[in-house]
Amino acid sequence: MKAIEVIDDLRRRFPNEPEYIQAVEEVLTSIEETYNAHPEFERYNLIERLCIPDRIFSFRVSWVDDSGRVRTNMGYRIQHNNAIGPYKGGIRFHSSVNQSILKFLAFEQTFKNSLTTLAMGGAKGGSDFSPRGKSDMEVMRFCQAFIAELWRQIGPDTDVPAGDIGVGGREVGYMYGYYKKMAREFTGTFTGKGREFGGSLIRPEATGFGNCYFLLNMLATRNIDIKGKRVAISGSGNVATYTALKLMQLGAKVVSMSDSDGSIYAPEGLSDTELQFIFELKNVMRGRIREAAEEFPATIEYRAGERPWQFAKCDIAMPSATQNELDGDDARALLAQGVIAVSEGANMPSTPEAVKEFLNARILYAPGKAANAGGVAVSGLEMAQNSQKLSWSAEEVDRKLRDIMSRIHSSCVEFGTEADGFVNYVKGANVAGFMKVARAMMAQGVV
Ligand code: NDP
Ligand code: 2IT
Numbered sequence: 001m002k003a004i005e006v007i008d009d010l011r012r013r014f015p016n017e018p019e020y021i022q023a024v025e026e027v028l029t030s031i032e033e034t035y036n037a038h039p040e041f042e043r044y045n046l047i048e049r050l051c052i053p054d055r056i057f058s059f060r061v062s063w064v065d066d067s068g069r070v071r072t073n074m075g076y077r078i079q080h081n082n083a084i085g086p087y088k089g090g091i092r093f094h095s096s097v098n099q100s101i102l103k104f105l106a107f108e109q110t111f112k113n114s115l116t117t118l119a120m121g122g123a124k125g126g127s128d129f130s131p132r133g134k135s136d137m138e139v140m141r142f143c144q145a146f147i148a149e150l151w152r153q154i155g156p157d158t159d160v161p162a163g164d165i166g167v168g169g170r171e172v173g174y175m176y177g178y179y180k181k182m183a184r185e186f187t188g189t190f191t192g193k194g195r196e197f198g199g200s201l202i203r204p205e206a207t208g209f210g211n212c213y214f215l216l217n218m219l220a221t222r223n224i225d226i227k228g229k230r231v232a233i234s235g236s237g238n239v240a241t242y243t244a245l246k247l248m249q250l251g252a253k254v255v256s257m258s259d260s261d262g263s264i265y266a267p268e269g270l271s272d273t274e275l276q277f278i279f280e281l282k283n284v285m286r287g288r289i290r291e292a293a294e295e296f297p298a299t300i301e302y303r304a305g306e307r308p309w310q311f312a313k314c315d316i317a318m319p320s321a322t323q324n325e326l327d328g329d330d331a332r333a334l335l336a337q338g339v340i341a342v343s344e345g346a347n348m349p350s351t352p353e354a355v356k357e358f359l360n361a362r363i364l365y366a367p368g369k370a371a372n373a374g375g376v377a378v379s380g381l382e383m384a385q386n387s388q389k390l391s392w393s394a395e396e397v398d399r400k401l402r403d404i405m406s407r408i409h410s411s412c413v414e415f416g417t418e419a420d421g422f423v424n425y426v427k428g429a430n431v432a433g434f435m436k437v438a439r440a441m442m443a444q445g446v447v
Contacts, residue, residue, distance in 0.1 A: 001035050001047050003028035010051060017100035019323060023107050023348060024051050026355070030430040038438075044446060046438055053080040053106055054087075057153055058099065061127060063145040066135055074098075075146050077125035079159055080106035083440035085119030086157050088376065088383075090164030092126035093142075093171065101323070102126055105164075108347055109376070111433030112369040115408050118380035123159055125150070131166050143174035151179050156187040156386070162379050163192045165322065168238055168283075169204065173197075188386025191379035200382035202397040203375075207345060208242025209398070210374015210405050211318060212250065215343040217409035218364040221423065224340065227251035230269070232314035234258045234307060235321030236282055236289045239345040239372065243318055244275055256308035258321060259289040263308045266300045274300065309334055320345030328353030335361050344368035355426065362422050370408050370429040377404045 007025050014020060028047070035041055061075045076099060079087045089109040092102070102124045110122025127146060131139050154161060163172055169192065176190040176197070183189070186198075193199035202209070219226055229252045233240050236257045244254045253269025257278065266274065274296055281287045293302035309317065309330035317334055319326050323346065331354035334342070341364035344350065348368060350358070358365035378401055385391050392400075408429075415435075416428020 001028075001032065001042055003032045006047055006051070014100075014103075017103060019100045019348070020103040020107065022352065023104040026352065026426070027107070027111065027430050027434070030427040031434045034431050034435070035438075040442065041438060044442060046441055049441065049446075050081065050110075050434075050437065051107065053078050053103060054082065055079050056099070056103075057150065059149040061129070061142065061145045061149060063138075063141045065138055073127045073129040073142070075125070075127045075149055076102050077150055077153060077159070077161075078102050078106035078123060079153075080122040080124070081110045081437060082121035083437050083444060084114060085121050087123035087159035088113055088120035088162075088379065089123040089125070090162045090376075091167045091171075091175070092124070092164040093129045093131055093166035094126070095128055095130040097126045097128045104323070105347055108369050110437060111430060112373045113376055113380075114433040114436045115370060115411060115429060116373050116377040116380060116404055117407055118377060118404075120160075120376065120380050120383075123161070124164070125161055126164065126167075131171065136170070139171060140174045143171055144178040147175050147178040147182065151182040154179070154189055155183070156189050156383070160188065160379070160383060161190055162376070163238070165237065168192075169194060169199075188383050191382040193382070198382070198386050198391075200378055200385055200391070200397055201394040202401060203378045203382055204238065205242045205245070206378035206401055207239045207372050207375030208244070208320070209246045210377065210401055211239070211243055211320075211343055211345045211371045212246040213374065213402050213405040214366055214371045214409055215316070215318070215341060216250075217406050218341055218343065218366060218425075221413075222340075222364065228253065229316055230255050230314045231316045231318055232256045232308045232312040233345075234263070234309075234319045234325060234349070235346065236278060237321075239375070240320040241275070241279055241282060243320055243345055244270065244278075248272065248275065252316075255314055256312040257289055257292075258308055260321075261288055262290060262302060262304040263306050263312070264289050264293050264300050264302055265308070265312055267313065268299060271299070313337060315339060316341045316343070318343050318345050319349035321349065322346055323348040324351050325349045326354050327351045328357060330354060331357035335363070340364060342366070343371045345372050347372065359424060359426065364425075366412075366425045367429055369433065370412055370425055373408055374401050374405055377401060
Protein backbone atom coordinates (compact mmCIF):
# COMPACT_ATOMS: atom_id res chain seq x y z
CA MET A 1 0.00 0.00 0.00
CA LYS A 2 1.19 3.44 -0.82
CA ALA A 3 -0.64 5.75 1.59
CA ILE A 4 -0.53 8.63 -0.85
CA GLU A 5 -2.22 6.58 -3.60
CA VAL A 6 -4.98 5.35 -1.32
CA ILE A 7 -5.60 8.90 -0.12
CA ASP A 8 -5.66 10.28 -3.68
CA ASP A 9 -8.16 7.62 -4.65
CA LEU A 10 -10.40 8.42 -1.66
CA ARG A 11 -10.13 12.12 -2.47
CA ARG A 12 -11.36 11.37 -6.01
CA ARG A 13 -14.22 9.19 -4.78
CA PHE A 14 -15.30 11.49 -1.93
CA PRO A 15 -14.40 14.97 -3.18
CA ASN A 16 -16.57 16.90 -0.73
CA GLU A 17 -15.33 15.28 2.46
CA PRO A 18 -12.25 17.18 3.68
CA GLU A 19 -12.45 16.20 7.37
CA TYR A 20 -12.79 12.52 6.45
CA ILE A 21 -9.78 12.70 4.11
CA GLN A 22 -7.78 14.58 6.79
CA ALA A 23 -8.42 11.88 9.40
CA VAL A 24 -7.63 9.04 6.98
CA GLU A 25 -4.42 10.73 5.83
CA GLU A 26 -3.15 11.09 9.39
CA VAL A 27 -3.74 7.43 10.17
CA LEU A 28 -2.49 5.96 6.87
CA THR A 29 0.77 7.87 6.86
CA SER A 30 1.59 6.59 10.32
CA ILE A 31 0.60 2.94 9.75
CA GLU A 32 2.05 2.59 6.23
CA GLU A 33 5.25 0.89 7.34
CA THR A 34 3.53 -1.56 9.70
CA TYR A 35 0.88 -2.38 7.09
CA ASN A 36 3.49 -3.09 4.44
CA ALA A 37 5.32 -5.46 6.76
CA HIS A 38 2.23 -7.71 6.44
CA PRO A 39 1.75 -8.60 2.75
CA GLU A 40 -1.35 -10.63 3.64
CA PHE A 41 -3.13 -7.37 4.58
CA GLU A 42 -2.74 -6.10 1.04
CA ARG A 43 -4.00 -9.38 -0.48
CA TYR A 44 -7.22 -8.83 1.47
CA ASN A 45 -7.35 -5.13 0.53
CA LEU A 46 -7.64 -4.41 4.20
CA ILE A 47 -6.90 -0.76 3.77
CA GLU A 48 -9.92 0.15 1.64
CA ARG A 49 -12.16 -2.02 3.78
CA LEU A 50 -10.89 -0.22 6.85
CA CYS A 51 -11.22 3.31 5.44
CA ILE A 52 -14.66 3.05 3.88
CA PRO A 53 -17.53 2.68 6.38
CA ASP A 54 -19.51 -0.58 6.41
CA ARG A 55 -22.69 1.43 5.83
CA ILE A 56 -24.22 4.88 6.17
CA PHE A 57 -27.81 5.66 7.05
CA SER A 58 -29.01 9.12 6.15
CA PHE A 59 -32.52 10.37 6.59
CA ARG A 60 -34.76 13.41 6.94
CA VAL A 61 -36.00 14.28 10.43
CA SER A 62 -39.22 16.31 10.57
CA TRP A 63 -40.47 17.87 13.77
CA VAL A 64 -42.73 20.69 14.95
CA ASP A 65 -41.30 23.67 16.85
CA ASP A 66 -43.05 25.53 19.68
CA SER A 67 -44.60 28.04 17.28
CA GLY A 68 -46.21 25.22 15.28
CA ARG A 69 -43.79 25.48 12.38
CA VAL A 70 -42.73 22.24 10.71
CA ARG A 71 -38.93 21.94 10.62
CA THR A 72 -36.61 19.52 8.87
CA ASN A 73 -33.04 18.41 9.61
CA MET A 74 -30.74 15.73 8.25
CA GLY A 75 -29.99 12.69 10.38
CA TYR A 76 -27.14 10.20 9.95
CA ARG A 77 -25.60 7.10 11.47
CA ILE A 78 -22.28 5.87 10.12
CA GLN A 79 -21.57 2.23 11.04
CA HIS A 80 -17.88 2.19 10.28
CA ASN A 81 -16.43 -1.12 11.45
CA ASN A 82 -17.59 -3.94 13.75
CA ALA A 83 -14.63 -6.32 13.53
CA ILE A 84 -13.94 -6.27 17.27
CA GLY A 85 -17.39 -5.55 18.75
CA PRO A 86 -20.78 -3.92 18.15
CA TYR A 87 -20.73 -0.53 16.46
CA LYS A 88 -20.20 2.11 19.15
CA GLY A 89 -19.89 5.88 19.12
CA GLY A 90 -21.60 9.11 19.95
CA ILE A 91 -24.30 11.24 18.37
CA ARG A 92 -23.56 14.89 17.57
CA PHE A 93 -26.21 17.61 17.26
CA HIS A 94 -24.66 20.77 15.83
CA SER A 95 -25.48 23.04 12.90
CA SER A 96 -22.14 22.16 11.25
CA VAL A 97 -22.81 18.39 11.11
CA ASN A 98 -22.48 16.80 7.69
CA GLN A 99 -21.45 13.43 6.29
CA SER A 100 -17.76 14.31 6.07
CA ILE A 101 -17.55 15.24 9.76
CA LEU A 102 -19.39 12.12 10.88
CA LYS A 103 -17.27 9.89 8.61
CA PHE A 104 -14.08 11.32 10.14
CA LEU A 105 -15.46 10.78 13.62
CA ALA A 106 -16.59 7.19 12.91
CA PHE A 107 -13.20 6.38 11.38
CA GLU A 108 -11.34 7.80 14.40
CA GLN A 109 -13.73 6.03 16.78
CA THR A 110 -12.79 2.64 15.30
CA PHE A 111 -9.13 3.05 16.32
CA LYS A 112 -9.96 4.73 19.62
CA ASN A 113 -12.32 1.95 20.64
CA SER A 114 -9.70 -0.63 19.71
CA LEU A 115 -7.22 1.13 22.00
CA THR A 116 -9.55 0.93 25.00
CA THR A 117 -9.00 -2.87 25.16
CA LEU A 118 -12.80 -3.32 25.26
CA ALA A 119 -14.96 -5.04 22.62
CA MET A 120 -16.38 -2.13 20.65
CA GLY A 121 -16.45 -1.36 16.93
CA GLY A 122 -16.60 2.19 15.54
CA ALA A 123 -19.60 4.35 14.64
CA LYS A 124 -20.85 7.93 14.81
CA GLY A 125 -24.11 9.68 14.11
CA GLY A 126 -25.85 12.96 14.41
CA SER A 127 -27.80 15.77 12.88
CA ASP A 128 -27.42 19.37 11.76
CA PHE A 129 -30.06 20.18 14.41
CA SER A 130 -28.77 22.71 16.94
CA PRO A 131 -30.16 22.38 20.49
CA ARG A 132 -28.97 25.95 21.16
CA GLY A 133 -31.91 28.21 21.95
CA LYS A 134 -34.44 25.35 21.71
CA SER A 135 -36.92 24.59 24.48
CA ASP A 136 -36.87 21.25 26.31
CA MET A 137 -40.03 20.23 24.45
CA GLU A 138 -38.48 21.07 21.09
CA VAL A 139 -35.38 19.04 21.93
CA MET A 140 -37.60 16.15 23.03
CA ARG A 141 -39.69 16.22 19.85
CA PHE A 142 -36.56 16.36 17.73
CA CYS A 143 -34.94 13.43 19.59
CA GLN A 144 -38.10 11.37 19.17
CA ALA A 145 -38.31 12.11 15.44
CA PHE A 146 -34.61 11.24 15.05
CA ILE A 147 -35.04 7.88 16.81
CA ALA A 148 -38.26 7.11 14.92
CA GLU A 149 -35.98 6.78 11.87
CA LEU A 150 -32.95 5.22 13.53
CA TRP A 151 -34.30 2.73 16.05
CA ARG A 152 -34.33 -0.30 13.72
CA GLN A 153 -30.61 0.07 13.01
CA ILE A 154 -29.40 0.09 16.62
CA GLY A 155 -29.49 -2.37 19.52
CA PRO A 156 -27.44 -3.58 22.49
CA ASP A 157 -25.40 -6.03 20.39
CA THR A 158 -25.69 -4.15 17.08
CA ASP A 159 -24.93 -0.49 17.53
CA VAL A 160 -24.83 1.49 20.77
CA PRO A 161 -24.96 5.31 20.48
CA ALA A 162 -23.99 7.83 23.19
CA GLY A 163 -23.43 11.60 23.49
CA ASP A 164 -21.08 14.02 21.76
CA ILE A 165 -21.31 17.75 20.99
CA GLY A 166 -24.87 18.94 21.69
CA VAL A 167 -25.91 15.57 23.09
CA GLY A 168 -25.70 15.12 26.86
CA GLY A 169 -27.78 13.40 29.52
CA ARG A 170 -31.00 15.20 28.52
CA GLU A 171 -30.81 14.21 24.85
CA VAL A 172 -29.69 10.63 25.58
CA GLY A 173 -32.65 10.29 27.98
CA TYR A 174 -35.16 11.42 25.34
CA MET A 175 -33.61 9.24 22.63
CA TYR A 176 -33.43 6.21 24.89
CA GLY A 177 -37.04 6.70 26.04
CA TYR A 178 -38.30 6.69 22.47
CA TYR A 179 -36.04 3.79 21.48
CA LYS A 180 -37.47 1.76 24.37
CA LYS A 181 -41.01 2.56 23.26
CA MET A 182 -40.37 1.48 19.66
CA ALA A 183 -38.23 -1.59 20.39
CA ARG A 184 -40.31 -2.72 23.37
CA GLU A 185 -37.20 -3.70 25.27
CA PHE A 186 -35.16 -2.33 28.14
CA THR A 187 -31.58 -2.98 27.14
CA GLY A 188 -28.33 -1.07 27.13
CA THR A 189 -28.79 0.39 23.66
CA PHE A 190 -27.50 3.80 24.68
CA THR A 191 -24.68 4.77 27.02
CA GLY A 192 -24.50 7.99 28.97
CA LYS A 193 -27.97 7.21 30.32
CA GLY A 194 -29.28 8.62 33.60
CA ARG A 195 -28.16 6.78 36.72
CA GLU A 196 -31.70 5.65 37.52
CA PHE A 197 -32.07 3.71 34.27
CA GLY A 198 -28.77 1.96 33.72
CA GLY A 199 -26.29 4.81 33.36
CA SER A 200 -22.82 4.23 34.77
CA LEU A 201 -21.41 6.35 37.55
CA ILE A 202 -18.44 8.42 36.28
CA ARG A 203 -19.63 8.33 32.63
CA PRO A 204 -20.31 12.12 32.63
CA GLU A 205 -16.84 12.74 34.08
CA ALA A 206 -15.04 10.05 32.10
CA THR A 207 -13.71 11.88 29.05
CA GLY A 208 -12.30 14.84 30.99
CA PHE A 209 -11.02 12.73 33.90
CA GLY A 210 -9.53 10.21 31.46
CA ASN A 211 -7.69 12.93 29.59
CA CYS A 212 -6.16 14.13 32.88
CA TYR A 213 -5.10 10.57 33.73
CA PHE A 214 -3.50 10.25 30.31
CA LEU A 215 -1.72 13.57 30.82
CA LEU A 216 -0.39 12.37 34.20
CA ASN A 217 1.04 9.28 32.48
CA MET A 218 2.74 11.46 29.86
CA LEU A 219 4.15 13.89 32.44
CA ALA A 220 5.52 10.95 34.45
CA THR A 221 7.73 9.93 31.50
CA ARG A 222 9.58 13.24 32.00
CA ASN A 223 9.26 13.41 35.79
CA ILE A 224 7.09 16.51 35.63
CA ASP A 225 4.67 17.32 38.46
CA ILE A 226 1.26 18.68 37.50
CA LYS A 227 0.94 20.78 40.68
CA GLY A 228 0.96 24.49 39.93
CA LYS A 229 1.00 24.01 36.15
CA ARG A 230 -1.10 26.47 34.16
CA VAL A 231 -3.52 24.75 31.77
CA ALA A 232 -5.41 26.37 28.90
CA ILE A 233 -8.63 24.54 28.05
CA SER A 234 -10.95 25.30 25.14
CA GLY A 235 -14.65 24.53 25.18
CA SER A 236 -16.96 24.66 28.18
CA GLY A 237 -19.08 21.58 27.61
CA ASN A 238 -18.96 18.10 29.07
CA VAL A 239 -15.33 17.34 28.28
CA ALA A 240 -13.93 20.78 29.13
CA THR A 241 -15.71 21.18 32.47
CA TYR A 242 -14.75 17.77 33.87
CA THR A 243 -11.19 18.24 32.63
CA ALA A 244 -11.09 21.50 34.61
CA LEU A 245 -12.54 19.84 37.71
CA LYS A 246 -9.95 17.04 37.76
CA LEU A 247 -7.06 19.40 36.99
CA MET A 248 -8.03 21.60 39.90
CA GLN A 249 -8.30 18.56 42.19
CA LEU A 250 -4.75 17.70 41.09
CA GLY A 251 -3.48 21.16 42.01
CA ALA A 252 -3.15 22.63 38.50
CA LYS A 253 -4.45 26.09 37.52
CA VAL A 254 -7.13 26.29 34.82
CA VAL A 255 -6.55 29.61 33.06
CA SER A 256 -9.02 29.48 30.17
CA MET A 257 -12.25 28.04 28.81
CA SER A 258 -14.27 29.00 25.73
CA ASP A 259 -17.33 28.53 23.57
CA SER A 260 -18.03 29.27 19.93
CA ASP A 261 -18.45 33.00 20.73
CA GLY A 262 -15.21 33.63 22.65
CA SER A 263 -12.91 32.74 25.54
CA ILE A 264 -12.55 33.53 29.22
CA TYR A 265 -9.13 34.11 30.77
CA ALA A 266 -8.40 33.71 34.47
CA PRO A 267 -4.69 34.55 34.86
CA GLU A 268 -4.59 33.24 38.46
CA GLY A 269 -6.60 30.13 37.65
CA LEU A 270 -10.33 29.53 38.17
CA SER A 271 -11.51 29.10 41.77
CA ASP A 272 -13.81 26.26 42.87
CA THR A 273 -16.70 28.73 43.10
CA GLU A 274 -16.06 30.01 39.59
CA LEU A 275 -15.94 26.50 38.12
CA GLN A 276 -19.13 25.57 39.99
CA PHE A 277 -20.78 28.62 38.41
CA ILE A 278 -19.63 27.46 34.96
CA PHE A 279 -21.13 23.98 35.54
CA GLU A 280 -24.47 25.56 36.38
CA LEU A 281 -24.20 28.12 33.59
CA LYS A 282 -23.70 25.36 31.04
CA ASN A 283 -25.94 22.59 32.35
CA VAL A 284 -28.82 24.40 34.05
CA MET A 285 -28.96 27.94 32.69
CA ARG A 286 -27.65 26.83 29.27
CA GLY A 287 -25.90 30.19 28.98
CA ARG A 288 -22.73 31.51 27.32
CA ILE A 289 -19.19 31.47 28.74
CA ARG A 290 -19.14 35.29 28.56
CA GLU A 291 -21.50 35.29 31.54
CA ALA A 292 -18.77 33.81 33.76
CA ALA A 293 -16.66 36.93 33.18
CA GLU A 294 -19.71 39.11 33.86
CA GLU A 295 -20.29 37.27 37.17
CA PHE A 296 -16.63 37.48 38.29
CA PRO A 297 -15.24 40.64 36.65
CA ALA A 298 -12.32 41.02 39.10
CA THR A 299 -10.72 37.67 38.24
CA ILE A 300 -12.02 36.61 34.82
CA GLU A 301 -11.79 38.52 31.57
CA TYR A 302 -13.69 37.80 28.35
CA ARG A 303 -12.21 37.88 24.84
CA ALA A 304 -14.97 37.93 22.24
CA GLY A 305 -14.28 35.92 19.09
CA GLU A 306 -10.88 34.65 20.31
CA ARG A 307 -9.58 31.17 21.05
CA PRO A 308 -7.32 30.72 24.08
CA TRP A 309 -4.15 29.62 22.27
CA GLN A 310 -2.78 33.00 21.23
CA PHE A 311 -3.10 34.84 24.53
CA ALA A 312 -3.57 32.52 27.53
CA LYS A 313 -0.24 32.09 29.34
CA CYS A 314 0.04 28.37 29.99
CA ASP A 315 2.30 25.32 30.36
CA ILE A 316 -0.20 22.79 29.04
CA ALA A 317 -3.00 22.98 26.44
CA MET A 318 -6.06 20.74 26.42
CA PRO A 319 -8.25 21.58 23.40
CA SER A 320 -11.72 20.24 24.24
CA ALA A 321 -14.19 21.96 21.90
CA THR A 322 -14.17 20.73 18.29
CA GLN A 323 -12.18 19.66 15.22
CA ASN A 324 -9.55 21.96 13.67
CA GLU A 325 -9.78 24.53 16.46
CA LEU A 326 -6.00 24.86 16.89
CA ASP A 327 -4.03 25.71 13.75
CA GLY A 328 -0.36 26.09 12.83
CA ASP A 329 -0.17 29.69 14.10
CA ASP A 330 -1.80 28.69 17.38
CA ALA A 331 0.68 25.81 17.77
CA ARG A 332 3.62 28.14 17.13
CA ALA A 333 2.24 30.63 19.67
CA LEU A 334 1.93 27.87 22.29
CA LEU A 335 5.44 26.57 21.58
CA ALA A 336 6.89 30.08 21.68
CA GLN A 337 5.69 30.45 25.26
CA GLY A 338 7.22 27.09 26.20
CA VAL A 339 4.24 24.74 26.35
CA ILE A 340 5.34 21.28 27.52
CA ALA A 341 2.27 19.19 26.73
CA VAL A 342 -0.85 19.15 24.57
CA SER A 343 -3.47 16.53 25.37
CA GLU A 344 -6.56 16.49 23.17
CA GLY A 345 -10.00 16.22 24.74
CA ALA A 346 -11.73 16.94 21.44
CA ASN A 347 -11.53 14.78 18.33
CA MET A 348 -8.92 16.07 15.83
CA PRO A 349 -8.77 19.60 17.35
CA SER A 350 -5.29 20.26 15.94
CA THR A 351 -4.85 20.84 12.21
CA PRO A 352 -2.22 18.71 10.41
CA GLU A 353 0.12 21.73 10.44
CA ALA A 354 -0.27 22.13 14.20
CA VAL A 355 0.38 18.40 14.76
CA LYS A 356 3.58 18.70 12.71
CA GLU A 357 4.71 21.63 14.87
CA PHE A 358 4.13 19.69 18.10
CA LEU A 359 5.93 16.59 16.83
CA ASN A 360 8.88 18.60 15.51
CA ALA A 361 9.18 20.41 18.84
CA ARG A 362 9.17 16.99 20.58
CA ILE A 363 6.80 18.09 23.31
CA LEU A 364 4.39 15.64 24.94
CA TYR A 365 1.57 15.54 22.39
CA ALA A 366 -1.40 13.15 22.77
CA PRO A 367 -3.91 12.84 19.91
CA GLY A 368 -7.60 12.68 20.81
CA LYS A 369 -8.02 9.04 19.93
CA ALA A 370 -5.72 8.14 22.82
CA ALA A 371 -6.26 11.02 25.26
CA ASN A 372 -10.06 11.24 25.08
CA ALA A 373 -10.73 7.49 24.94
CA GLY A 374 -11.84 7.48 28.59
CA GLY A 375 -15.35 8.55 27.58
CA VAL A 376 -16.03 5.63 25.32
CA ALA A 377 -14.12 3.34 27.68
CA VAL A 378 -16.59 4.07 30.46
CA SER A 379 -19.36 3.65 27.90
CA GLY A 380 -17.94 0.16 27.40
CA LEU A 381 -18.08 -0.33 31.17
CA GLU A 382 -21.70 0.88 31.13
CA MET A 383 -22.48 -1.78 28.51
CA ALA A 384 -20.84 -4.41 30.71
CA GLN A 385 -22.87 -3.32 33.75
CA ASN A 386 -26.10 -3.32 31.70
CA SER A 387 -25.39 -6.86 30.47
CA GLN A 388 -24.83 -8.00 34.04
CA LYS A 389 -27.84 -5.99 35.24
CA LEU A 390 -25.59 -4.63 37.98
CA SER A 391 -24.06 -1.25 38.73
CA TRP A 392 -20.59 -0.66 40.03
CA SER A 393 -19.49 1.98 42.55
CA ALA A 394 -17.95 5.28 41.44
CA GLU A 395 -14.62 4.17 42.95
CA GLU A 396 -14.61 0.95 40.98
CA VAL A 397 -15.40 2.65 37.66
CA ASP A 398 -12.84 5.38 38.32
CA ARG A 399 -10.19 2.78 39.14
CA LYS A 400 -10.95 0.89 35.93
CA LEU A 401 -10.81 4.17 33.98
CA ARG A 402 -7.38 5.03 35.40
CA ASP A 403 -6.19 1.55 34.57
CA ILE A 404 -7.48 1.71 30.98
CA MET A 405 -5.89 5.13 30.41
CA SER A 406 -2.54 3.90 31.63
CA ARG A 407 -2.79 0.81 29.42
CA ILE A 408 -3.55 3.04 26.42
CA HIS A 409 -0.52 5.10 27.37
CA SER A 410 1.65 1.97 27.53
CA SER A 411 0.42 0.87 24.07
CA CYS A 412 1.37 4.27 22.66
CA VAL A 413 4.82 3.98 24.21
CA GLU A 414 5.22 0.41 22.90
CA PHE A 415 4.31 1.26 19.31
CA GLY A 416 5.40 4.89 19.16
CA THR A 417 8.87 5.09 20.74
CA GLU A 418 11.43 6.33 18.21
CA ALA A 419 15.15 5.52 18.04
CA ASP A 420 16.12 8.49 20.21
CA GLY A 421 13.56 7.59 22.88
CA PHE A 422 10.98 10.24 21.87
CA VAL A 423 7.43 8.88 22.13
CA ASN A 424 5.41 9.70 19.04
CA TYR A 425 1.94 9.23 20.52
CA VAL A 426 0.30 9.79 17.13
CA LYS A 427 2.10 6.84 15.59
CA GLY A 428 1.77 4.75 18.75
CA ALA A 429 -2.00 5.23 18.97
CA ASN A 430 -2.57 4.65 15.28
CA VAL A 431 -0.45 1.51 15.00
CA ALA A 432 -1.74 -0.03 18.24
CA GLY A 433 -5.37 0.74 17.35
CA PHE A 434 -4.93 -0.51 13.80
CA MET A 435 -3.24 -3.85 14.53
CA LYS A 436 -6.06 -5.23 16.65
CA VAL A 437 -8.75 -4.31 14.12
CA ALA A 438 -6.59 -5.60 11.24
CA ARG A 439 -6.03 -9.00 12.85
CA ALA A 440 -9.75 -9.36 13.59
CA MET A 441 -10.65 -8.45 10.00
CA MET A 442 -8.13 -10.93 8.60
CA ALA A 443 -9.54 -13.71 10.75
CA GLN A 444 -13.09 -12.97 9.63
CA GLY A 445 -12.47 -13.07 5.87
CA VAL A 446 -13.84 -10.72 3.22
CA VAL A 447 -17.14 -9.53 4.68
P1 NDP B 1 -20.48 19.76 24.45
O1 NDP B 1 -21.60 20.00 23.51
O2 NDP B 1 -20.78 19.41 25.85
O3 NDP B 1 -19.50 21.00 24.44
C1 NDP B 1 -18.91 21.45 23.28
C2 NDP B 1 -18.13 22.69 23.58
O4 NDP B 1 -17.35 23.04 22.45
C3 NDP B 1 -19.02 23.89 23.86
O5 NDP B 1 -18.37 24.76 24.74
C4 NDP B 1 -19.17 24.49 22.47
O6 NDP B 1 -19.49 25.86 22.47
C5 NDP B 1 -17.80 24.29 21.91
N1 NDP B 1 -17.89 24.17 20.45
C6 NDP B 1 -18.62 23.29 19.74
N2 NDP B 1 -18.50 23.50 18.42
C7 NDP B 1 -17.67 24.56 18.32
C8 NDP B 1 -17.15 25.25 17.22
N3 NDP B 1 -17.48 24.91 15.96
N4 NDP B 1 -16.29 26.28 17.48
C9 NDP B 1 -15.96 26.63 18.77
N5 NDP B 1 -16.44 26.00 19.84
C10 NDP B 1 -17.27 24.97 19.61
O7 NDP B 1 -19.59 18.61 23.76
P2 NDP B 1 -18.48 17.67 24.42
O8 NDP B 1 -17.79 18.36 25.52
O9 NDP B 1 -19.11 16.36 24.66
O10 NDP B 1 -17.47 17.49 23.18
C11 NDP B 1 -16.33 18.31 22.99
C12 NDP B 1 -15.33 17.57 22.12
O11 NDP B 1 -14.94 16.34 22.77
C13 NDP B 1 -15.85 17.14 20.76
O12 NDP B 1 -14.78 17.17 19.83
C14 NDP B 1 -16.25 15.67 20.98
O13 NDP B 1 -16.23 14.93 19.78
C15 NDP B 1 -15.13 15.24 21.92
N6 NDP B 1 -15.40 14.06 22.73
C16 NDP B 1 -16.51 13.97 23.52
C17 NDP B 1 -16.70 12.84 24.29
C18 NDP B 1 -17.83 12.73 25.23
O14 NDP B 1 -17.89 11.74 25.95
N7 NDP B 1 -18.76 13.68 25.29
C19 NDP B 1 -15.76 11.72 24.26
C20 NDP B 1 -14.59 11.95 23.45
C21 NDP B 1 -14.44 13.08 22.72
P3 NDP B 1 -20.98 26.35 22.06
O15 NDP B 1 -21.80 26.12 23.28
O16 NDP B 1 -20.80 27.77 21.69
O17 NDP B 1 -21.41 25.49 20.90
O1 2IT C 1 -15.90 10.73 20.63
C1 2IT C 1 -16.22 9.91 21.52
O2 2IT C 1 -15.47 9.03 21.90
C2 2IT C 1 -17.54 10.08 22.14
N1 2IT C 1 -18.26 11.01 21.82
C3 2IT C 1 -18.03 9.05 23.13
C4 2IT C 1 -18.62 7.87 22.43
C5 2IT C 1 -19.29 6.85 23.30
O3 2IT C 1 -19.84 5.91 22.71
O4 2IT C 1 -19.25 6.95 24.53
